[in-house]
Amino acid sequence: MNRFAALLDRLAYEPRRNGKIRLIADYLKHTPDPERGWALAALTGALSFRNAKPGLIRQLISERTDPVLFALSYDYVGDLSETVALMWPAPHGRNDTEPPPLSAIVHAFTHMGRAEMPAVLAGLLDRLDETGRWALLKLITGGLRIGVSARLAKTAVAALGELTPDDIELVWPGLSPPYEALFAWAEGHGARPETDDPAPFRPVMLSHPVEDADFAALDPAAFRAEWKWDGIRVQAVRAPGADGRHVTRLYSRTGEDISGAFPDLAEALAFDGAVDGELLVLREGRVQSFNVLQQRLNRKAVTPKMLGEFPAHIRAYDLLAEKGEDLRELPFDARRARLEALVAAHPEAGRLDLSPLVPFASWEELAAARADPAAHGAQSEAEAVEGVMLKRADSFYLPGRPKGPWWKWKRDPHSVDAVLMYAQRGHGKRSSYYSDYTFGVWTEAGELVPVGKAYFGFTDAELIEIDRFVRRHTVNRFGPVREVVHTPTEGLVLEVAFEGLARSTRHRSGLAMRFPRIARLRWDKPPGEADRLETLERMIGDEGHAPRRASGVLGKGRSPAQGA
């Protein structure tokens, strides 16, 4: 545990991406299995401990310290785990036994019951030093907040040998801690680990937002275009298991198994393969707006009534595997042909259809289609179109967000996905609600910087949801302001619509947003995939010729149609 704690401690202060990679790789290189595997699991967010709550930590410290001194200390430090780690009284008669290794701690916290936890946790805190205590408390409460993404940790694994981060990504979904086979492969003394899951998640390929300046370098003939549907990215996988019975799974874009929430859809699927597409609600064959889909997403329980009112559907745009064959290294056109054949053979009772290609010969033509999807093939479904996707005809299906093969061209340039960082209580009738939100986007170094503050645009029902989120995910309090969890894997993504951007020296991001409002809550999106500061920087550059029309629909935050 000491070595892992020291690693977290260094990572928390290291701002450079390469520095972080080096620190992690150095740790992985010099730490034996299975310890390094559990550390990797912690860094990639693969661990979670349900019974370790801040309330327990408060209880333990209040049994051991004077309440006035604790209050003064907490007020000074501002972070519960850190305060407790620092002021935890060392037991009488110094305990010089080595603290247990990380693997033993993970094992204990995974298997122990709620009743045993206080004594076990207190015993560990007695045996650790303050860095160890801090790391342990951060680990078990699930808020490492050290600016390390899963991708970065995998990059460090790749750095152990000759592999690339994408090599790691491709095998990752079939693996589980402590990843001994992965390390053996990465270090060049083991074979590529194979998954025995018949229906594994395959890391999704993401796109970059395209900017006006990019088009000069892009050849329209080399690209295919599709509508960008305003739903939820899913991966539907169905394949026979060892016993011959088929396994069907629906995965979110992060690989979370969401089959349970969409039994109507999962049961309808009969193909053998892995389909990448958009989950949408269709009524009478027509795609409904995201607001309708969201009503289904918000429900916890799956009821027959809901299944009837909000039938789930996949609009397919890629095929990653078919009948045991991995198609990801085929070019887009070839995969598309296979996909079209698969969808034609498997209508799946109307639950599966094909996302059509949008024909175009020049960027001007595509711009016209993007500006008015209804007149360019989307017809009555135009409301569910949020832009167009550009995919190189020869692009392989690569995990992550490679620059160049795929682009997204959203209809409203003045909208970003930002991460909620701080919430402040409102005034008047909102005085008991956290209704003023400060949100941020990611810097190149992987840190969030605040870019604006918004206090309207959401519905009353959404306000209650956000308020609940804020109260349950507070990591710091500053008077009326709460800092909420905002790591790449945990937090709330807000789609923020705004009227314009200006340079500002008053904000740390160097930007000021005009008239920002919350257009939508993106519960489905991991914070790590929110927008980056460089995207906003480029929007400033575009200000001169980009339209800046106010949106008429606050709840949606979209302009009706905006030309390019």
Add this chain to the structure above:
Amino acid sequence: MRPEELLHSTPQGLYSPAGDFFIDPTRPVARALVTHGHSDHARAGHGAVLATRRTLDIMAIRYGEDFAGTTQAAAYGARVEVNGVGVTFHPAGHILGSAQIALDWRGCTIVASGDYKPGADPTAEPFAPVPCHVFISEATFGLPVFRHPAPAREIARLTASLALFPERAHLVGAYALGKAQRVMALLRAAGHERPILIHGAMERLTEYYRAQGIDLGDIRPARDAPAAKRAGAVVICPPSAMTDVWSRRFPDPVTAFASGWMRIRARARQNGVELPLILSDHADWDDLQASILATGCQELWVTHGQEDALVHWARLAGLEARPLHMVGYGEEEAEGAPPEGTAPETAGPEASPPEAAP
């Protein structure tokens, strides 16, 4: 008699009505007793100054030979009388030449401890508790979250980073008087033998430490070091120089900071510190309690820092205790506190040292 007749706080600092002198006055006065050479305690322009030889030497280095009308050197443990009040200087363990000042008058003893630390430090005379009726303590780190780790452990973090990033200079922010020299001595004790580069603002003070017999090994001015020598070198500079144009001569350095504040993560991050080193010349929470109890005092007065918590503890421990709410102290540790770009209000003339030696 009330102890306040012997000593009480005033806006200028602690004042003795019986002896007509101040201790560590923040403004020029006729007669001053000075505990140590940090500029928030030792100021120029007093009529007469009584301090240890080393404190007087340090004041002369910082302010020039004519920093006071007259000076008198006090030897540790030797009692002198000032207007009938007995005055004895005792080592405080804070920096070279630092002292606690014990006053005795009509059967009452008050110890003004200045800044102090009981922990081992090869660059300062070791602290010893002085029996007294009233003990006056600072409380810079007067919260239970402040427990300074062993200095050797912190230095090991620095040497481990040097091993991991051998091509990068390691810029260590450290207060120019005391902390900087302590870091040098600790590095030598840890077996670090390479030349240590230093900022111009600490050259003369460092030279003084060496002249007083403190072995700091091969110390060189950073400005004379060729680029090749800077790679992977430890470079010690005042904290303010780390964000100054001065630091640009070191491409891609690891920025370290030696201060007790580095125990608080938010403090370290506000300052953009990548390698926080928890090294303090002040008593930590445990040290404060042990030192106060060791004096056998009945009454505790707290000058500055986290008074509320220390006073609360002392009352629980059965002592009479009260805060003095004194302002103007705590400068050298406060350097780690404010975010970059904003000078601390209490900053003295050394907050932004020029590259040239003073």
